[in-house]
Amino acid sequence: MTDEPRQLHLNAFLMNTGHHEASWRLPESDPYSSTSIRHYTRLAQIAERGRLDSIFFADSPTLWGTIGRRPSGSLEPTVVLAAIAAQTERIGLIATASTTYNEPYNLARRFASVDHLSGGRAGWNIVTTATLDAARNFNLDELPSHASRYARAEEFLQVAKKLWDSWDDAAVLADKESGLWGDDRLLYPAGHEGEHFQVAGALNVPRSPQGHPLLVQAGSSEDGKAFAANHAEAIFTAQQTLAEAQAFYADIKRRAKAAGRDPDAVLVLPGIVPVLGATEAEARELEAELDRLIVPQYALNNLAKQLKLDPSELDLDRELPEHLPTEDEIEGAKSRFTLIVDLARRERLTVRRLIGRLGGGRGHRTFTGTPEQVADAIFEWFDGDGNGLAADGFNIMPAVLPSGLEAFVDQVVPILQDKGRFRTEYAGSTLREHYGLARPENPRRREALEAAVKGVLAHSR
Amino acid sequence: MTDEPRQLHLNAFLMNTGHHEASWRLPESDPYSSTSIRHYTRLAQIAERGRLDSIFFADSPTLWGTIGRRPSGSLEPTVVLAAIAAQTERIGLIATASTTYNEPYNLARRFASVDHLSGGRAGWNIVTTATLDAARNFNLDELPSHASRYARAEEFLQVAKKLWDSWDDAAVLADKESGLWGDDRLLYPAGHEGEHFQVAGALNVPRSPQGHPLLVQAGSSEDGKAFAANHAEAIFTAQQTLAEAQAFYADIKRRAKAAGRDPDAVLVLPGIVPVLGATEAEARELEAELDRLIVPQYALNNLAKQLKLDPSELDLDRELPEHLPTEDEIEGAKSRFTLIVDLARRERLTVRRLIGRLGGGRGHRTFTGTPEQVADAIFEWFDGDGNGLAADGFNIMPAVLPSGLEAFVDQVVPILQDKGRFRTEYAGSTLREHYGLARPENPRRREALEAAVKGVLAHSR
Ligand SMILES: Cc1cc2nc3c(=O)[nH]c(=O)nc-3n(C[C@H](O)[C@H](O)[C@H](O)COP(=O)(O)O)c2cc1C
Ligand SMILES: Cc1cc2nc3c(=O)[nH]c(=O)nc-3n(C[C@H](O)[C@H](O)[C@H](O)COP(=O)(O)O)c2cc1C
Numbered sequence: 001m002t003d004e005p006r007q008l009h010l011n012a013f014l015m016n017t018g019h020h021e022a023s024w025r026l027p028e029s030d031p032y033s034s035t036s037i038r039h040y041t042r043l044a045q046i047a048e049r050g051r052l053d054s055i056f057f058a059d060s061p062t063l064w065g066t067i068g069r070r071p072s073g074s075l076e077p078t079v080v081l082a083a084i085a086a087q088t089e090r091i092g093l094i095a096t097a098s099t100t101y102n103e104p105y106n107l108a109r110r111f112a113s114v115d116h117l118s119g120g121r122a123g124w125n126i127v128t129t130a131t132l133d134a135a136r137n138f139n140l141d142e143l144p145s146h147a148s149r150y151a152r153a154e155e156f157l158q159v160a161k162k163l164w165d166s167w168d169d170a171a172v173l174a175d176k177e178s179g180l181w182g183d184d185r186l187l188y189p190a191g192h193e194g195e196h197f198q199v200a201g202a203l204n205v206p207r208s209p210q211g212h213p214l215l216v217q218a219g220s221s222e223d224g225k226a227f228a229a230n231h232a233e234a235i236f237t238a239q240q241t242l243a244e245a246q247a248f249y250a251d252i253k254r255r256a257k258a259a260g261r262d263p264d265a266v267l268v269l270p271g272i273v274p275v276l277g278a279t280e281a282e283a284r285e286l287e288a289e290l291d292r293l294i295v296p297q298y299a300l301n302n303l304a305k306q307l308k309l310d311p312s313e314l315d316l317d318r319e320l321p322e323h324l325p326t327e328d329e330i331e332g333a334k335s336r337f338t339l340i341v342d343l344a345r346r347e348r349l350t351v352r353r354l355i356g357r358l359g360g361g362r363g364h365r366t367f368t369g370t371p372e373q374v375a376d377a378i379f380e381w382f383d384g385d386g387n388g389l390a391a392d393g394f395n396i397m398p399a400v401l402p403s404g405l406e407a408f409v410d411q412v413v414p415i416l417q418d419k420g421r422f423r424t425e426y427a428g429s430t431l432r433e434h435y436g437l438a439r440p441e442n443p444r445r446r447e448a449l450e451a452a453v454k455g456v457l458a459h460s461r
Numbered sequence: 462m463t464d465e466p467r468q469l470h471l472n473a474f475l476m477n478t479g480h481h482e483a484s485w486r487l488p489e490s491d492p493y494s495s496t497s498i499r500h501y502t503r504l505a506q507i508a509e510r511g512r513l514d515s516i517f518f519a520d521s522p523t524l525w526g527t528i529g530r531r532p533s534g535s536l537e538p539t540v541v542l543a544a545i546a547a548q549t550e551r552i553g554l555i556a557t558a559s560t561t562y563n564e565p566y567n568l569a570r571r572f573a574s575v576d577h578l579s580g581g582r583a584g585w586n587i588v589t590t591a592t593l594d595a596a597r598n599f600n601l602d603e604l605p606s607h608a609s610r611y612a613r614a615e616e617f618l619q620v621a622k623k624l625w626d627s628w629d630d631a632a633v634l635a636d637k638e639s640g641l642w643g644d645d646r647l648l649y650p651a652g653h654e655g656e657h658f659q660v661a662g663a664l665n666v667p668r669s670p671q672g673h674p675l676l677v678q679a680g681s682s683e684d685g686k687a688f689a690a691n692h693a694e695a696i697f698t699a700q701q702t703l704a705e706a707q708a709f710y711a712d713i714k715r716r717a718k719a720a721g722r723d724p725d726a727v728l729v730l731p732g733i734v735p736v737l738g739a740t741e742a743e744a745r746e747l748e749a750e751l752d753r754l755i756v757p758q759y760a761l762n763n764l765a766k767q768l769k770l771d772p773s774e775l776d777l778d779r780e781l782p783e784h785l786p787t788e789d790e791i792e793g794a795k796s797r798f799t800l801i802v803d804l805a806r807r808e809r810l811t812v813r814r815l816i817g818r819l820g821g822g823r824g825h826r827t828f829t830g831t832p833e834q835v836a837d838a839i840f841e842w843f844d845g846d847g848n849g850l851a852a853d854g855f856n857i858m859p860a861v862l863p864s865g866l867e868a869f870v871d872q873v874v875p876i877l878q879d880k881g882r883f884r885t886e887y888a889g890s891t892l893r894e895h896y897g898l899a900r901p902e903n904p905r906r907r908e909a910l911e912a913a914v915k916g917v918l919a920h921s922r
Contacts (some may be wrong), residue, residue: 068644
């Protein structure tokens with residue numbers, strides 16, 4: 001061990017013209033960016049210039065709400081990341097995909113393929129997809145219950161891991177002389193027969209550079225945290241206050257430990273929406289301009305949907321109604337619901353002001369200021385205040401793209417580097433190496449060897 | 462109309478070290494090419510240098526047979542093509558995907574995404590996946606029947622088309638001034654309720670540059686041809702003799718016409734496996750070297766599987782057994798089965814010689830010779846012998862890659878160009894433009910306009 005101080009991990013969460021819902025209306029923004037691979041490739045290259053660990057795309061297999069309000073629709077993230085892989089060298093590439101609306105064989109294979117073609121840079125943000133709209137695109141009339149979605153997710157991950165481990169790392173012989181390309185004894189077919197899935201074969205892709213893609217998770221409900229403790233290696237989360245973030249951090253680490261895992265191998269990355277200016281006044285001016293560009297009626301409809309209310313129940317100039325559903329009654333995104341209600345109640349926000357706060361980061365911590373102030377805000381959570389840590393790094397969600405990412409990379413990152421808390425060069429080449437996580441061993445290999453040894457022992461008796 | 466002679470269309474079918482099953486054993490071959498994006502990108506760039514219409518990847522969601530015999534496993538084609546799109550400008554990009562083991566919302570979206578990120582170069586080779594192995598990776602114990610696979614495929618295409626047409630081309634307004642990004646009235650949700658699928662919403666991707674990806678089909682059974690007549694714009698097919706190819710060509714064009722389509726907008730592309738040498742003797746030497754490198758026992762097992770026989774029923778030095786299953790009894794790849802049996806019977810081949818013939822192109826026409834002879838072989842089928850045409854172009858399946866593709870592009874293509882039968886520059890930028898096919902109109906727009914007109918008329922009464 002060296003005396004190097006604990007190092008930050010930084011992910012850039014990319015979303016068309018930025019995380020502020022009105023960012024597309026700024027003169028500088030390309031309102032067609034959601035379908036522009038040039039735009040996303042440029043963002044990835046900026047993030048790589050800043051030596052960030054990874055970029056990330058959210059996703060849901062549905063057109064969310066109306067298209068009137070802001071750029072809507074988005075290219076499927078695994079193909080976008082494959083295209084970006086071809087134009088970058090080191091940056092990690094994390095795509096969201098749903099366990100509720102995919103088949104494990106197809107999805108495990110797609111991530112293994114991106115891992116191969118990127119030289120070990122693939123990550124999967126595992127989500128269960130919380131909207132009825134999505135269910136109705138997949139032969140269903142109702143949203144499957146929260147519990148049943150997580151039960152399927154659990155088995156999905158078991159199958160995916162069996163598939164990623166279905167080729168021994170040594171299975172390919174490539175022996176031209178004998179004509180033997182692979183060793184069939186080093187294939188470990190999944191042979192899975194479970195409640196949700198029956199998957200017989202081996203994957204049709206050799207084990208990938210990282211063994212498994214980096215596994216990321218982003219649901220903060222009870223079931224979500226339990227799932228994260230079993231499987232996640234990095235966790236994205238929306239936290240508004242240091243105290244809440246500390247509690248979440250401690251809870252995740254405790255659960256990981258209880259699940260028999262090394263808590264240091266489960267990284268917690270809260271979101272932060274930086275709104276940057278050369279001076280504080282400039283930053284505030286950008287923030288105010290963005291908020292002025294919000295169309296309140298669209299945002300109100302959206303908020304009503306998240307709170308399971310009728311839009312007529314919300315008044316822009318009043319606080320939220322007294323009687324709201326409880327988290328129990330929400331079958332969709334439970335933890336996001338609670339976060340929004342807590343924020344509104346805690347700060348006694350009118351619907352208009354709540355919309356402003358959510359418009360910036362949809363519930364994530366927004367922070368407006370100079371590069372130094374943003375760096376301080378990062379260290380406040382990263383180092384904690386003596387009552388425990390709150391983060392192993394951050395999910396950077398620029399309010400405006402590309403300019404907000406450029407500002408972060410060119411002005412904030414150098415401060416983090418000067419303080420010795422962030423890399424100035426990539427040390428490794430895979431996403432796991434960036435996050436300091438080991439390549440998983442193949443448990444099937446051990447099982448196979450044990451079986452072989454038993455066979456020899458039985459014979460020698 | 463100009464007097465330009467009828468123009469060839471050429472697709473390069475890419476497969477690791479080449480279509481000859483022993484190609485990986487040549488000193489020049491990279492036996493790890495099946496997971497190498499560099500290899501595939503290089504092949505695409507060679508094809509683009511030759512101004513070919515497109516490249517193509519076959520696919521099946523299963524590990525076929527054993528890994529001993531030849532490079533096995535392959536990266537998922539849509540992500541591979543996305544990566545290649547980033548490193549090429551014009552060449553069309555066709556991926557195979559199964560209607561039996563995908564959901565229409567996910568797959569329609571993925572192809573629309575590749576179409577966006579490639580600037581209109583995506584094509585989909587629609588297959589129903591003929592193996593039990595694949596079924597067993599998707600919760601099934603049995604291969605769904607041939608008829609039921611094609612019934613699902615038919616409805617799958619209906620849904621996919623509704624989804625690709627679910628955004629009007631004019632739906633995105635991007636009006637920063639008013640804050641209106643899109644016009645919700647120009648969304649046409651799928652609203653599909655069928656036997657296999659229920660898909661409510663609009664796609665979460667705006668209509669793509671080509672409207673629909675180019676639709677390609679490759680099954681030659683009765684059901685396959687009926688499906689092709691309804692949907693396919695290009696057809697890959699394995700044909701051994703000119704007479705058979707002519708009959709197939711005439712049949713497809715007739716069926717397309719009967720289905721109310723323009724037969725010229727359904728292109729027939731038989732496969733050809735060129736084995737090239739500077740002299741005929743050199744070409745024959747390469748062919749002989751490749752055949753020597755086949756391991757007969759592996760190939761025999763494979764043939765037995767295709768013929769639904771036990772390997773013990775085949776003898777390398779005899780012809781096929783007298784009693785074989787009939788095409789009716791085959792639930793897998795019906796037309797390939799018949800082709801193999803016909804070839805063996807017609808030429809009275811021993812199993813060893815049959816294996817040699819199939820080892821080169823798995824049932825596709827192989828042709829060994831000089832560049833001039835290969836060009837002549839192409840024209841023989843392209844122009845016909847007075848008894849009708851046999852092809853609108855070819856699916857080029859080099860026995861060895863990359864060298865066989867390089868030889869084709871550098872030595873055969875110039876002959877085709879000199880004769881004025883193949884482009885020397887791309888005229889368009891989309892895959893449809895390369896194949897001379899129109900961008901599909903959006904029928905939903907017409908429906909919506911008609912409904913609006915009716916509404917106005919009703920009001921004015
Ligand atoms: C940074 C971040 C990104 C997320 N991205 C997605 C996403 O892309 N798709 C999705 O369905 N859910 C996403 N989620 C999770 C949802 O917000 C929601 O929490 C989840 O679908 C249900 O989890 P829960 O009920 O356990 O909270 C994300 C969450 C966070 C914190
Ligand atoms: C050039 C060519 C490529 C093909 N590629 C695939 C493929 O990638 N995956 C697949 O399942 N079938 C593929 N097929 C089709 C199968 O060979 C088989 O014909 C099909 O799955 C069943 O169709 P059929 O029974 O209508 O003949 C291809 C056929 C041809 C001629």
